[in-house]
Amino acid sequence: MIDRMAPFPAEVTSVAPERQVARDLAVRTVLVTPVMLAVGAIFWGWHGFWSSGIALGIVAVNFLLGAAAITWGAKVSPAALFGAVMFGFIVRLGILTAAVLPIRSSEWFEIVPFAISLLVTHLGLLAWETRHVAASLAFPGLKPGHEILSTIDPSAERST
Secondary structure: OOOOOOOOOHHHHOOOHHHHHHHHHHHHHHHHHHHHHHHHHHHHHHHHHHHHHHHHHHHHHHHHHHHHHHHHHHHHOHHHHHHHHHHHHHHHHHHHHHHHOOOOOOOOOOHHHHHHHHHHHHHHHHHHHHHHHHHHOOOHHHOOOOHHHHHHOHHHOOOO
């Protein structure tokens, strides 16, 4: 019988692919920042520039906080991982709301460039990263036959 509350094997929790993916997403946020800021500035002036900048900062922080929650949960147990993912999402939505509520009525805040930057970068960067990981299996722990797999399941080793 499988103990569903048992922690993950040490080999699984010693690596954190979610951190690498979050760092990649944060770096890619920096790469798309000039384009998003330029679009905000061209169509909405300085107000659009600053609103887009706030959205881009929120996107990067959101990815990093999500990875931190997953890393913590994976170290504890599968149930903690599931809870961290579910409640972490709710907490991050609360943080987003708390960041926007105080500034939404400011005269310099433009909701349209903020929303466009927030949605386009979230979805676009996730699609970009998904294609990158799927195409290259960039994180060594995701490659079939990797040493982590072989320590968990010796039959996972592949002959090359």
